[in-house]
Amino acid sequence: MIPVEQIIKNEPDKNLQTIASKILSNKRITPEDGLYLFEHAGLPYLGALANHVREKIHGDKTYFNRNFHIEPTNICVFACKFCSYSRLYAHRDEGWELSIEQMLDKVKEYDGQPVTEVHIVGGVHPKMNLEFFAELLRKIKTHRPDLHIKGFTAVELDYMFRKAKKSVEEGLLYLKEAGLDSLPGGGAEIFHPDIRKQIADDKVDAEGWLLIHETAHRLGMHTNATMLYGHIEDFVHRIDHMERLRQLQDRTHGFNTFIPLKFRNGDNEMSDVPESTMVEDMKMYAVARLYLDNFPHMKAYWPMLGRHKAQLTLAFGVNDIDGTIDDSTKIYSMAGAEEQSPSMSTGQLVTLIKQVKRKPVERDTLYKTLVEY
Numbered sequence: 001m002i003p004v005e006q007i008i009k010n011e012p013d014k015n016l017q018t019i020a021s022k023i024l025s026n027k028r029i030t031p032e033d034g035l036y037l038f039e040h041a042g043l044p045y046l047g048a049l050a051n052h053v054r055e056k057i058h059g060d061k062t063y064f065n066r067n068f069h070i071e072p073t074n075i076c077v078f079a080c081k082f083c084s085y086s087r088l089y090a091h092r093d094e095g096w097e098l099s100i101e102q103m104l105d106k107v108k109e110y111d112g113q114p115v116t117e118v119h120i121v122g123g124v125h126p127k128m129n130l131e132f133f134a135e136l137l138r139k140i141k142t143h144r145p146d147l148h149i150k151g152f153t154a155v156e157l158d159y160m161f162r163k164a165k166k167s168v169e170e171g172l173l174y175l176k177e178a179g180l181d182s183l184p185g186g187g188a189e190i191f192h193p194d195i196r197k198q199i200a201d202d203k204v205d206a207e208g209w210l211l212i213h214e215t216a217h218r219l220g221m222h223t224n225a226t227m228l229y230g231h232i233e234d235f236v237h238r239i240d241h242m243e244r245l246r247q248l249q250d251r252t253h254g255f256n257t258f259i260p261l262k263f264r265n266g267d268n269e270m271s272d273v274p275e276s277t278m279v280e281d282m283k284m285y286a287v288a289r290l291y292l293d294n295f296p297h298m299k300a301y302w303p304m305l306g307r308h309k310a311q312l313t314l315a316f317g318v319n320d321i322d323g324t325i326d327d328s329t330k331i332y333s334m335a336g337a338e339e340q341s342p343s344m345s346t347g348q349l350v351t352l353i354k355q356v357k358r359k360p361v362e363r364d365t366l367y368k369t370l371v372e373y
């Protein structure tokens with residue numbers, strides 16, 4: 001790899017040189033700098049800088065975990081235009097809804113296996129309320145107390161809490177006491193109202209999403225953050241999104257990971273919108289690594305990107321490729337993602353990471369190192 005100093009010295013654009021010197025001297029870049037990077041920086045330049053930051057924080061370490069997903073239902077009261085997954089409540093005969101016992105049976109399938117995390121996310125079903133999920137959490141924890149439960153997007157939580165007439169703090173405390181350990185990053189989409197109202201008009205807005213995560217952080221829970229990119233948004237909306245996350249993280253330091261989610265156009269109301277190219281995807285990861293200077297981790301979600309692109313992201317700022325997953329999610333396969341039955345053994349994940357000369361590290365949800373390979 002060409003040394004970062006060399007790439008920057010050869011860069012004729014003075015603005016890009018100034019931004020690079022800020023990054024190399026650990027200074028924060030501004031929203032204008034972030035926009036300039038998206039609009040003017042080439043891929044080798046962004047890759048060199050993002051990789052420099054990644055290696056400064058993590059060296060060659062690349063994290064993964066052993067996890068599986070439970071998707072309680074794909075029936076949803078909302079109608080996000082990009083969603084290939086949900087079946088509207090009115091068409092519930094086409095969807096699935098799992099009982100508490102059926103979900104517990106899924107947990108029991110992993111008895112004796114060294115999984116460390118269950119990720120629970122689904123549609124927003126009006127009958128699956130706060131009490132239903134609290135009961136599910138209690139039953140999972142009674143059966144397997146050591147299993148970390150990362151569950152429910154801010155969209156699901158906002159709906160649950162409103163229906164139960166609880167404040168965000170009351171609702172989160174109730175679920176925490178029932179066994180909820182942390183929150184995943186979904187439902188963030190694009191915060192800027194100009195875009196959000198076109199693609200996800202009827203669900204929790206930016207302020208509501210951020211309030212739920214801020215409250216979770218204050219209650220001692222860690223959370224992730226996502227951004228759905230590569231559809232009708234402009235670079236300015238991506239920067240606005242990341243700026244809001246960066247400001248919240250300055251206050252709480254409760255986010256673990258940022259996960260850019262590439263929009264997939266299979267079988268949804270936005271199928272006419274072309275998907276982003278591989279170069280655009282790598283630029284997105286790199287700018288995210290440079291902009292979110294207070295986020296410890298950048299994750300590429302391999303079921304969505306495919307294994308080989310996920311490998312490539314490790315040269316563009318990413319230091320985490322999620323987990324084994326075990327064919328337990330349908331969100332992306334239904335949107336046309338490369339991985340139709342996502343599942344990788346620990347050995348396959350380790351090989352994938354080693355093939356690109358990085359060091360595989362098995363972690364738990366909170367990034368405690370479990371095994372270094």
Ligand code: V47
Nearest residue numbers: 082083184185186187224226228261262263264335
């Ligand atoms: O919020 C839905 C996205 C998200 C499409 O926190 C789509 O560790 C692309 O947030 N094209 C849910 N994306 C999944 C999620 C997640 C996944 C993995 C790990 C973590 C974590 C969180 O899926 C939704 C939405 O942004 N999504 N449809 C689509 N057509």
Ligand code: SF4
Nearest residue numbers: 076078080083086123
């Ligand atoms: Fe429902 Fe989530 Fe799909 Fe939106 S993205 S329609 S909230 S399942």
